[in-house]
Amino acid sequence: MRAEFACEPSGARGRLIVEEESAFRSCFQRDRDRIIHASSFRRLKHKTQVFVEHEGDFYRTRLTHSIEVAQVARTIANALGLNTDLTEAVALAHDLGHTPFGHTGEDALHALMTPYGGFDHNAQTLRIVTKLECHYTEFDGLNLTWDTLEGIAKHNGPVADPIPYALAEYNARHDLELHTHASAEAQVAALSDDVAYNNHDLQDGLRAGLFSEADIYDLPIIGAAYDEVDRLYPDTDAYRRRHEALRRVFGVMVADLIDTSAGKLKESGARSARDVRELGGPVIAFSKPMWADLKQIRAFLFKNMYRAPSVMEQRAKVTQVVEALFPIYMADLTLLPQRWHGEAEAAQDDTARARLVADYIAGMTDRYALQQHAQFTGTDILHDGI
Template identity: 50%
Template sequence: MAVAGAEPRAPWASRAEDSRGRLYPEPGADARSAFRRDADRIIHSSAFRRLAYKTQVFSYHEGDHYRTRLTHTLEVVQVARSIARALGLDEDLSEALALAHDLGHPPFAHAGERVLDACMRAYGGFDHNAQSLRVVTRLENRYPDFDGLNLSWEVHEGIVKHNGPQQAPLPHAIEVHAERQDLWLWSWPSAEAQVAAIADDIAYDVHDLDDGLRADLFGIDELKDLPLVGAIIAGIEERWPGLDRSRFIHELGRRMITALIADVVGEAHRRISAAGPSSADDIRRLGRPMVGFSAGTAEAERAIKSFLFPRMYRHPRVVRTMEAAGDVVRELFERYMADTDALPPEWRASVEGRTEAARARRIADFLAGQTDRYALAEHARLFDRAAELR
């Protein structure tokens, strides 16, 4: 029976039929490849659905048109599949990794993560990439025979190595999982995983500029000195003088995505041609990434991030909201730790009789799984004052 999805063509691509398998062996039940089944399982998970109500940069009260964790994830998927297809890789594996990469993010974006990490400092810390692994291996409870989603080795590997090889000290969730499964933590991940990681960079660079412009945190003229961005702006102005602002912003994002994808594809071909890998494991053993930006585009991409940091991520409007949101996460953690009766019944039962560290980890699981609006509802339930994020 034919397997759905585009077949990988490159010799160094991952192939589902050669997967290192799952923690719990399962029969091949249908026409889907193992990696296609992985992507589908993630899409149907509770953690994936909750991304719709988790902040990317702007909290949900700011408006309906800004990105959420879910819409960001879908944009990463689109970019990842485009790059994987151009490089002859397994699109389904890149999609699965793009779908999973933010499953462990707590509410309120990186502010929530920073606060939760600080709360967990005495208990092994908190890292959203490691938490994504914990979600798919332990916290999703959908199947009769095992906890987690029982995804392929290659998906677990790519989640763990979203930012490259892992070195000691390992995040708690990865250290614990390493006792069950050898994920070659010392190596770079598959080319498909590298594609998902660079797609994440492309998506959030472009959509954060888009959201920042639409939120009037900065203007188009302020972007003209940025490498790559400035040239694209000049091209739009030349072709469509007087184009209305909304269409201009959309065209800027569209052209940026096209340019960044083309650069990654061209650079990957150059690196692969020089290295000469002949298998997926050759990619892992090379000791350096095979998928990335060219030197010039990497410099331009760093300039975009350097612009966005003070003008968007540290903008007083964003900082004010995220500081208030961080207080919500901190106060909830402290309340749950001091009084486990404040937890919902099913979570209360899961911490009974545990050590302090184990109790803290379960509370972190509960908090990390909350959406922005659920966290605010919990805060309103447990405290006399309502949290104000405006």
């Protein structure tokens, strides 16, 4: 049984293009299924999380990350009496707008797009699901419900000025009420992202040898988790010991988020999903001590993983890939695939041309971007050097 402040399919705000409802799926289940079947979702398989996609089959990609976020989000939403289908839809969609090469690619593309309104991966996700996915005969995009679009647009909170170009463009014709907080379901998806990446980045960083278990032992939560495993399983092997410890870290974070959020929801007095949106603050949150612990863990990961010398070397190389591709396409839009040529011919100014090029580059996988760069420059940048 769902809580009274959960989003109910019967109360959904509908789709921009009216469709006949499914006889056997709720509107939010249908949104989730459309996201899973989207081309942009499949391409996440070959997009960087931290390590460039070719560096090893073990490391997370954007696809495996998104699946892990959705799993965490469903667990938390179910425990809080929220709508798990809406939560899962937002969680699965949240990274669709990411460029190749993760945040490095986004930073490079944003710098190139600064004269044309900039680039933001959250806004690009909305652009993908409302325009760029072109499979249906009756509309562009996926024609998701207002509730799912709202969750995608502002799962990280209200969107303040300046509103990213792609988001402002869509919001002008379909008001997503960007000044308010999103549903509790979308807020769960946002913090599930934090839970997932903090845990899997610890695992991937250890696997890559960027730091050791001794290095992370004194971090909050982690040392206590290892101590518990050593007490319960003193003779286990190193691989199982690591897994058992990190899954306990995972569990502590999830339990804190559920307990704290349950208390905040009760204290809020919210009686409906609309009440949640109008509270003026989030209702899904970690406790203050847990938030402080997470800041320490993130600071460690930032220094020892995201800014590790080997990672930074790759960042410099893939930045050059994006920086090289953008002006090549801007100079000759006929280099885009044939099905893009209609929009290319309709692009009347530099901003329209740049938006088209950004859409194309942002949709690339790591490997395709590297292939295109090699084709145009004759350089295998990851192996030939900078």
